[in-house]
Amino acid sequence: MSSDSPAVWADGLTKRFASFTAVDHLNLRIEKGEVVGFIGPNGAGKSTTIRMLCGLLRPSEGRASVAGFDVGRQPEEVREHIGYMSQKFSLYGDLTVHENLRFFAGIYRVPHRDLSERMRFAISMAGLEGREDALVRTLAGGWKQRLALGCAILHRPPILFLDEPTSGVEPEARRRFWDLIHELAAGGVAILVSTHYMEEAEYCNRIALINGGRLVAMGTPSELRQRSLGGDLFEIDCVPLGAALKALGTAQGVVEAAIFGDKLHAVLGEGGLSAEELPRFLAEREIRVGSVRPAKPSLEDVFVRLVSTTPETRAAS
Amino acid sequence: MFERLSVMLMKEFLELRRDRWAMFRLIVPMIIQMLVFGYAATFTVHHVTTAVLDLDQSQASRSLISHFAATSRFNIVNVATNQKEINRDIDRDKAVIAIVIHAGFSRDLENGKSAQLQVIVDGTNSNTALIALGYIAQIVANFSAEQAANRVFPSRSSPATPAVGISLQMRPWFNEGLDERWFFIPGVIGTLTLMQVVSLTAFAIVREREVGTLEQILVSPIRPVEFILGKTVPFFLIGLGDIALVSFVGIFWFHVPFIGDPWVMLVGSALFLLAVVGMGLLMSTFSRTQQQAFALNFFFLNPFFILSGFAFPIAAMPKVLQWFTMINPLRYFLVIIRAVFLKGVGFAVLWPELGALALLAVIMLTISVLRFRKSLD
Structure with a gap:
């Protein structure tokens, strides 16, 4: 060798x-x-x-x-x-x-x-x-x-x-x-x-x-996380959730947003809204923001996402 | 090669020693089966239940009946008074044989006519019936010879015509007393060894496959031959020990003579065991689980036993089955072991059987090694 x-x-x-x-x-x-x-x-x-x-x-x-x-x-x-x-x-x-x-x-x-x-x-x-x-x-x-x-x-x-x-x-x-x-x-x-x-x-x-x-x-665990989501995941503590969700849905660079319990989960892709800009972006729309923290999706979620987005996944497994 | 083989053997030895019941399992069933076979395996017929109906009530008829009573072959269980009784005895298994002497029996004898004797046999067990009929024929022949002599000499009525007969002097060789035990016991030694060693070998390998240790060994650089030798040498040695053990029981307990050369016996046993171990090995390559090995074992061992000449003569079998016996190592070993025990013949006579065993051993072991390699897939 x-x-x-x-x-x-x-x-x-x-x-x-x-x-x-x-x-x-x-x-x-x-x-x-x-x-x-x-x-x-x-x-x-x-x-x-x-x-x-x-x-x-x-x-x-x-x-x-x-x-x-x-x-x-x-x-x-x-x-x-x-x-x-x-x-x-x-x-x-x-x-x-x-x-x-x-x-x-x-x-x-x-x-x-x-x-x-x-x-x-x-x-x-x-x-x-x-x-x-x-x-x-x-x-x-x-x-x-x-x-x-x-x-x-x-x-x-x-x-x-x-x-x-x-x-x-x-x-x-x-x-x-x-x-x-x-x-x-x-x-x-x-x-x-x-x-x-x-x-x-x-x-x-x-x-x-x-x-x-x-x-x-x-790939490395973090590479796989990013690849599966198409960006980084953040957990946002804010009220009201409904308005925030609506606002993020139209924002540039937000790949995905969803309510997760009493918080909001958002995936931020490249070339758009960054995590630092988030509080100001939401505040401008009269949403009170408590905190914005990076969150880690479980590898199980990652696996499920990657498998479901891979075209040739067969039932044989 | 030697290092791997020696650790394999060491491991087998340790496992055997740790197994508290191993010695028991290897020795006790062999001895018990040997004893059971030795005592039970016999075609001799004794104490056949017999019913008698004497409708003649003459001196001659009573004399004939006393001939039956005198031998231990027959056991007169009922002296009947009518035909119905006889039928009932046969129907209800009270008697296997019924002897009916019709009225006029002694009169026919007196007149020098051929007297009739009726014998009814329950043919359900054809073997017993056949043998019993043979004894009856003997007794009747003796009786008529006596009658003839009585009629010829005491009365001297016709001295010019003495009874002419051929007297048969039987002298069987190798087993003068025609003791069936002498025939069976060497066969039992071969049969028990076959059953013991085939299943031990097959199960030992399949067990490793089941537990997963086989896989662990197969990912090592060990060669199939090293593994197979490590797995089979112990059973080869156990087989030799088994043969020696049951042979001693046969010789010292059942007094079967051993007049041959122990070396011929050793060479024959070794070749036989190689073929048998090969069979076990081959079986293991077809079995993933011990259950499968058990089923295979069950499927093959009985035919091997029946088609060996242990009890049923090969020459009397249909041609197809006779061909099958050619691949049966037990067939050859039975010839060898009986010949060595009773006839005392050596290599000069037994080389075809020894050669056949050697060939079978080579074929089975080769196929096993090849299949073993393939079975990794």
Whole structure:
């Protein structure tokens, strides 16, 4: 892998199962040290994409390269360079923490001289010091999940694929897990993590929205917000609301305005009314303005908007 | 290769050791089934319920009946007084056999005519009926020989015509007493091993698929061969242990002779187990869930058992089924194990069966590895 090539890229990646297209001409690019969130409803094609990138599934069409290796033609090389963890926390329940780590270290042929240090690191990362000899099936979900991550990174892969790693885990453990993800990314690991928890999308450097097998949008969370609304969202505390709404509806640069509870929400686009000019604009029309504050639409709203405005969203998802 | 294989084997060993019931499950059912088969699997017919109707009431008729009473093959449950009673006994399962001696039986004998004896058999269980009829024919033959001798010698009425007969001296080889247990027990060893090892192998892999650990291993750089060897070597060894265990039960408990070369037995068992493990593996590549594996198991094992020559002679089967037996590893192993136990023959005689097993093992394992690769999709 040369230093400037992306860790992962996909070009027109497609997977068909019989007549069903699970992934439809997907393009993707992930740089080193980047955490990319893969967001979309169940059945959107997240897992299928990840499985293709891991070399578990052969692409029907298109190409993808992971760590500089072609996933279709060099799956063995790809597997040497990736760590993979899925929602199922695939560890051996009847083996101890230590035995599971030893097993995966052996499968990945971790050099003997590094073995004890790597295993110690994984154990401390999972917070399992002192419980090395506990059977894995006796561990709670959060620990199992961190141990699975520990097993997946024993061989120091430059790229990590995490397929809904946090599903079914309590919020506190989920937060700890994301801390680990960011630590790994800070060390230069490229991470593609799929989730259907919208709030987790905020933790990602970039988000890839996927629906019906197609990439709907990709960008940083704030980019996606702006793109979905066509401007920035502001919350205006003013009376009377009806007059204000009417006034904003005709103002230049206002993309959208709506009553939201006892306040007004307005999206301001480029080249028109700015947030600073708003109070004066409204005051001139005899509307009393309490405050104007920037508001953040939830990513869920963003997702719904982006999906509904994308022409080729199919019912298949 | 060796490192990955050794951690795979270590893992299997640890899982087996953690499973408290593993040893129990691997050993106890085998021994119990061996005992059940050993005692129950027999075609010998004993104590057949018999009703008798003697309408002749002569010395000869009583003598004939006493022949039936004297053997443990028949159990006279009713001495009837009329035909109705006989019919009722057969209808109500009170008797399987009815012997009716009609009036005039002794008179015909005296006059040197052929005397008639009526035998009614409940043919519902055709096997028992057939065997019982065989015994009856024997008893009647003995009786008529006696009658003939009595008539010829004591009276010396016609010394010029002594009874001429061919006397048959039977001496079966390899199993002089024709002890059916000697035939069945080696077969049971093969059959039990087939059932145990096929399902163990299939289930072990499907379980990993179901739990998700299979996927976790498949995204690692491990090669299919390494994984498959890691998964099958333990069951191969368990299979060898099973064969040794039930063989000991057969030899020391049921006193079936083992006169062959243990090495021939070992080579035969190893080839058989390779084919059987291959079968289990192949089954696992067709099953996503343990339920599917169970259904497949159920579907295949019985035909493999029936079409093995365990009890039903292959030569008597329709041609199509005979062809099917060609891909049945149990068929070849039964020939080998019976030959090694009872005949003591070696490689010089058994090479076709050994070769067939080797070929089957290669084919099944190859298809499994290829299918395993494909099953990732």
